[in-house]
Amino acid sequence: MLIGKIASMFGIYLHIPFCLRRCKYCDFITYAGKEELMPSYKSALIRELRHQARKIHGLPARADTVFFGGGTPSLMRAEWIREILDCARGEFRLASGAEISLEANPGTLAPGDFSSLLEAGVNRISIGVQSFDEGELALLGRIHGPDQAVEAVREARREGFRNISIDLMFSLPGQSLARWKENLYEALSLQPDHLSLYSLILEPGTRLFEEVRQGVLQPAEDELAAEMYELAQDELDKAGFTHYEISNWAREEAFEARHNKIYWKNQPYLGLGAGAHSYLSGIRTVNEKTAEEYIRKMQAANLGSEAFPAAVEKLSLDLYTIQQETMMLGMRLTKEGVSERAFHERFGVGIADVFPKEIERIIARKLAEWRDFSDGPHLVLTKGGALLGNQAFQEFV
Ligand code: SF4
Known part of the structure; x- marks a missing residue:
C-alpha cells in the first residue's frame, strides 16, 4: 500500500x-x-x-x-x-x-x-x-x-x-x-x-x-x-x-x-522497546509502555508468535489520513517543505488536488508559499509561518 x-x-x-x-x-x-x-x-x-x-x-x-x-x-x-x-x-x-x-x-x-x-x-x-x-x-x-x-x-x-x-x-x-x-x-x-x-x-x-x-x-x-x-x-x-x-x-x-x-517525510520506521511506535506499510503500532511488561512480553515471544508481540495498539491508516500526515509532518521541514513531485509520485495526485481549500487559506494567511526547487514546486512555511507552524498544520487535521 x-x-x-x-x-x-x-x-x-x-x-x-x-x-x-x-x-x-x-x-x-x-x-x-x-x-x-x-x-x-x-x-x-x-x-x-x-x-x-x-x-x-x-x-x-x-x-x-x-x-x-x-x-x-x-x-x-x-x-x-x-x-x-x-x-x-x-x-x-x-x-x-x-x-x-x-x-x-x-x-x-x-x-x-x-x-x-x-x-x-x-x-x-x-x-x-x-x-x-x-x-x-x-x-x-x-x-x-x-x-x-x-x-x-x-x-x-x-x-x-x-x-x-x-x-x-x-x-x-x-x-x-x-x-x-x-x-x-x-x-x-x-x-x-x-x-x-x-x-x-x-x-x-x-x-x-x-x-x-x-x-x-x-x-x-x-x-x-x-x-x-x-x-x-x-x-x-x-x-x-x-x-x-x-x-x-x-x-x-x-x-x-x-x-x-x-x-x-512520513517514511517507514520500526520502533523497538517500551512505548515505541512503528509505522510500516500504512500501519501504526504502539508497544506496551511499562518496561517490566515489555520485557515479559518479549521473553514470552517465540517463533510461533505474530509480528509485534509487545504491541498494545495497531491502527491501519486510510489513504486520506496518510496524505494529511504527510502534509502536517512535511511542512515542519522549513527549508524544503513538501515537494509536489514527491507527493504526486507517492499518491498519484497533486497536493492541491487533495487539499485545495487548505492550501488557499495558508497561503492567503502568509503562513506558507510555493517555492521553486530543482524538482519543481514545494509548499514551504514562510519565516513567520515557522513561528505559527501549528496554525498551518491544523489545516491538515
Ligand atoms: S526524565 Fe529523562 S527523558 Fe525525561 S526529560 Fe529528563 S532526562 Fe529526558
Missing part, C-alpha cells in the same frame, strides 16, 4: 526508558530507579530486533538510520549498545554510512565513555543540555549543572565525535530574553554541528505544570516565547546555521538529522 515509487528511507528506533531521576517537565515514557532492569531490557530489545526482522513481511531491504532515544540511552553500557548494533547489522542490512544516533545526558558519562560509544558504532551524539544556567537547570529538575553540560560537549568532541547535537529549551518560567541569548551563545561557543531548540511545554501531570497551576511559578508569556524563537532564528542564521525544521538547525546539510527526517 502507498509507499509509492519514491526512494524511501527506513529507520530503526530503540527506546531506552530509564533515567536517574524524572525531570520536572517530563512526561516521556521513562522510569527512574529501575536501572536494575536494564540488562534484561537490553536482551528484550535484541529479542524484538530478531523477532521483527523474521516476522514482519515486506520490511524495507536496508536500514538507513538507527536511533537510541529515551529516557537516557547514555545510561546503557557501551558494550550493550555494541551488542544491539551487532544484532541490527546481522538482522537488517544497515546502509553503508548509516546514521547511528544516541541521546546522551550530561552527568551520565565518564571520560572514555564517548570513545567507547564511537567504537560501538554510534556516529552521532545528541546531548540534552537544555540550559547553561544553574537556576534554570534546577527549575527543570535536571540532574546536571552547567559545567557538566559544557564538559559533556567538549568531551564528546575530544573523544572523536564528528556529529554533535545540543538540545536547549526556551520560554522557561522566569527566563529573560537576555538569558536565553546567553544560552544560545554558550551553545554556539561549543561549536556544535546541530542544534535542537524546544519551547517548554507544560504537560499536565508534571511537577512543573503543578507549580505553575498553583501559582508558584509564572509561565512565559507567548509574546516573549515568540521573541525568543525569532532571536534564535536570527542568531543562528548569523552563525551560519540552516533552519531546516521548526525546532532544528544544522551547520551543514550533512548534519541534518537523517533519522528524524524519516518521521518528517
